[in-house]
Amino acid sequence: MKQISNDILTRCKTGDREAFRILVHTYQRMVFSLSLKMLCDEDDAKDTVQDVFLKVWQNIAGFDSRVSMSTWIYTIASHICLDKLKKKRRMSPLPDDESVFREYAEKADAQTELENRQWVAVVRILAEGLSGKQKLVFTLCQLEGLDSSEVQEITGLDAKQIKSNLYAARQIIRKRLKDMGYE
Amino acid sequence: MNKYDEIMNHLKGMKPNVEDEEELTESIMASLPVFDCENCQELTEATPTYTVQAGRNITSSVIVVLRTTLSVAAVFLIGLFIWLNSGKHVSEKTEAYILTQRTEHTSHLSGIDGYSTPAELYMCYMESRRTKENSISKIRKMINEQYENN
Numbered sequence: 001m002k003q004i005s006n007d008i009l010t011r012c013k014t015g016d017r018e019a020f021r022i023l024v025h026t027y028q029r030m031v032f033s034l035s036l037k038m039l040c041d042e043d044d045a046k047d048t049v050q051d052v053f054l055k056v057w058q059n060i061a062g063f064d065s066r067v068s069m070s071t072w073i074y075t076i077a078s079h080i081c082l083d084k085l086k087k088k089r090r091m092s093p094l095p096d097d098e099s100v101f102r103e104y105a106e107k108a109d110a111q112t113e114l115e116n117r118q119w120v121a122v123v124r125i126l127a128e129g130l131s132g133k134q135k136l137v138f139t140l141c142q143l144e145g146l147d148s149s150e151v152q153e154i155t156g157l158d159a160k161q162i163k164s165n166l167y168a169a170r171q172i173i174r175k176r177l178k179d180m181g182y183e
Numbered sequence: 184m185n186k187y188d189e190i191m192n193h194l195k196g197m198k199p200n201v202e203d204e205e206e207l208t209e210s211i212m213a214s215l216p217v218f219d220c221e222n223c224q225e226l227t228e229a230t231p232t233y234t235v236q237a238g239r240n241i242t243s244s245v246i247v248v249l250r251t252t253l254s255v256a257a258v259f260l261i262g263l264f265i266w267l268n269s270g271k272h273v274s275e276k277t278e279a280y281i282l283t284q285r286t287e288h289t290s291h292l293s294g295i296d297g298y299s300t301p302a303e304l305y306m307c308y309m310e311s312r313r314t315k316e317n318s319i320s321k322i323r324k325m326i327n328e329q330y331e332n333n
Contacts (some may be wrong), residue, residue, distance in 0.1 A: 017206060032201045033198040
């Protein structure tokens with residue numbers, strides 16, 4: 001995980017905009033990634049990135065340096081994403097999503113980069129029917145590749161709750177893949 | 184390896200790309216409020232999102248307090264209405280007394296339906312007071328007589 005230097009952090013705390021620009025540059029892709037996977041909409045994801053860094057800017061003076069910056073930013077992003085998910089209507093896959101997913105699934109073993117619209121389609125197919133919490137845990141553990149302790153810190157859930165949410169999410173996704181003809 | 188693991192392993196290693204990173208960074212920087220670092224106060228030059236938020240918070244807290252107060256008042260009024268209509272506040276003795284008085288003294292005022300008017304109730308009340316006074320004086324008289332006999 002990328003980290004910024006203590007010098008940049010200290011400058012950010014004193015309101016140095018140039019230092020903050022470096023911080024934004026370092027973490028914006030990480031926040032965009034989580035937001036896009038959670039909200040399945042590129043414009044919403046960009047708005048979320050903006051909201052997250054506005055919150056970071058407003059609260060950075062009180063940031064505890066013992067906590068990892070990425071974990072802190074992930075925590076803010078997770079809360080904002082969950083809030084936005086609650087306000088959004090239920091996300092259902094679009095008619096084209098299945099064909100995009102099948103196309104991707106055929107060559108998932110090859111190291112092909114996904115475009116953002118493909119990401120959206122794939123996640124919409126996989127995560128349909130998951131609750132906000134299940135989706136967050138699944139995204140952080142499976143798609144972002146974070147370890148369990150970090151996910152605990154970000155979500156505020158304990159290990160047991162993370163395990164159960166992840167298990168439920170996996171079951172739903174496995175069933176979906178099975179229904180689509182993938183074993 | 185099944186398809187689920189294959190897909191998950193593939194997705195795990197990837198992150199979506201921000202198409203125009205510089206543009207996004209610039210828009211974020213432009214949206215930041217200006218800080219007066221010496222006094223740690225925000226100067227409202229850029230988007231004053233936080234001010235709007237604070238205003239909303241105050242309004243919402245006022246609404247919450249108002250809603251709670253009105254709910255309590257509504258429950259109280261409904262309770263009072265039910266209690267008054269159930270007639271539990273009038274004791275059985277009083278009710279029986281009023282009925283007796285009505286038939287004895289104010290039957291000429293009562294309608295066929297037997298419901299009392301305020302005037303009838305007032306007369307009953309006055310009658311009951313008179314009766315009470317009479318009974319007290321009778322008791323006194325009896326005590327005096329007993330005392331004299333002894």
